[in-house]
Amino acid sequence: MTWLAVLTTLTLAAAPTDAHAVLRAIEDNHRGGTGTGTITLTVARPDRRTEYVMTVWSDGEDRGLVRVTAPARDAGQAFLKVGDNLWVYAPRLKRTLRLPPSGRSESFLGSDISYSDLSGRDVEQDYTARITSADGRTVVLELIPRPGAPTPYGRLTVTADAQSYAPLEWTFYDQRGQAVKRVTFSEHTKVGARSFPTRTVVEDLLRPGYRTTAVYSNYRFGVKLPEACFTLAALERGCE
């Protein structure tokens, strides 16, 4: 859910005082400014490993465009997110498809992320937060779903840097208390006053050996992106 916010938005934080303020500061590290960059997505399975290279454009809010550039067989595939809507461009068909609810269970490029994860919502909207531990180095939040929140998880734990509130780890638990997914952020880089994670690892904790790694490179923050980047036309031709 949240890691794609990182994937599609590049951002900066604030100064928190309570649990919700901390959460907001962590979330603000995932959004805020416009940006573009390259993501190398590695999908690891017990018997194979596939690497994708993608270019990403984000307006820092709720719009993002992702175009696959490698490997050659997948190059040209593109994904556009505008609000809660998701479109996929299939170059072989030369067609743009809007993902129906039934298609959102499909895995994103065979990774450990589904399309429904891509249409992630504001965590603050769906969860109540409390600080479970805080030392000089890290702060740990526990997020409990609000009644009626559209999340199948029982709780989340969020670990962030105590100083910059840069995210370090998100762990998703099912409603029986078992950890089912872990997202780890590392290799932070300074973006203005903030620390941005350039390496994200998603692990399926129920299936050993199932892991997806996203590494950011060639990133540029604060660049003004044209509106045309977030249109269906940009799915096919890109946003250069």
Place this chain on the structure above:
Amino acid sequence: MILLRLAWRNVWRHRRRTILLVLVVAYSAFATIFYWGFLDGFTASVITAQARFVGAPVLVTTTAYHDDPDPENALPDLSFVTALQDDRRVRAVALRLEFPALIRSAYTSESVIVRGVDPTAEAGVSVVPSHIAHGRWLQRPGELVLGKGLAARIDVRVGERAVVDTAGKDGPRAAGLVLVGLVDTGSVAVDDRAALVHLDDARALTGAEVTAVALDVARGEEDRTAAALRPLLPPGIASFGPLEMLGAIRQDIEGNRIGAIPIILLFAIVAAAAVTSTSVVSVIERTRELGMISAVGLAPARLARVVVLESIITSLIGWVLGLAAGYGTLAVMARVNVLGKAFASYGRAFSALPLTEEIYAVIHPVYALYASVTVLIAALFAILIPARRVRRMAPAQAMRME
């Protein structure tokens, strides 16, 4: 009358052969009656499942929605519902809002058709609310009831939350709903696919109001009542009975009935052929005897009639015994659910077929008529073969035969 007495006496002169023939014909009649009783029972079970479990006894919706079940084709207004509620043929009315959605747990997700219902009214038109195997039926918004098979596949338990994602009128919508009950009807079509939510939640998710109005009407009258209610409905809105709602499955069912006719005819022909062949052997064995009877004054044509009567008597006795056995068996199977258990795996294999674990045989007088085809064919064969041989028989020559 004399000929009949003569034929009756001849039939019982070879008791063992006659009993064998009677059994063959009885088996044919029994099989015919059983087959039709079972087939009609199976069809009735499918219709009942469609009417009471999967769909509704009568469903009122737009013709556009009937052709393309998309919430965009929802009912434009509900002013006609009052007229339906006042109609004496309508016993209960319930509003429904169905929509395609994705249902998610923490582990997996699955595409489903979610049915938004008024929890109280739904119990009047469907038996699903009374088949909650674990937990309880819907009471208020924020709740979810799933078929037990669907819940097992996405691994969500009573008391846990599942997420319903759908495409609303204003874009994608999602809600976290708490699973309060599991449905176990014995019908794969329900237990593997049912996802029921409160009508208010369905409206909030889709932005639509009502896709269909479900009506309860007298059992066995569903399709007739659906047709009769149509004049009460505004243009573009129609009422559909279970058979119409079955769509392509209806054609399969009707095809099965037509396909059964050659099978039943084959049964009758085999039984009649057995009677005829035995009659031919009997005539050959009695050639000398028949020649003598003819020589003392009974014309060959009348003698031939005796042979035909022998076949008819034998077939009639078998037919009556077959009727007794067939209707007796159906009477038991109309009360005891023998077939349902036997066909449980069939329902699982053909999950598109709305079938419950309860299949009861149907009893209808017309089956006796179907079974009488054996007697008719046996009589026809007797006229064509052994009787013809007797008619052509020369008495003097026949008496010399060893």
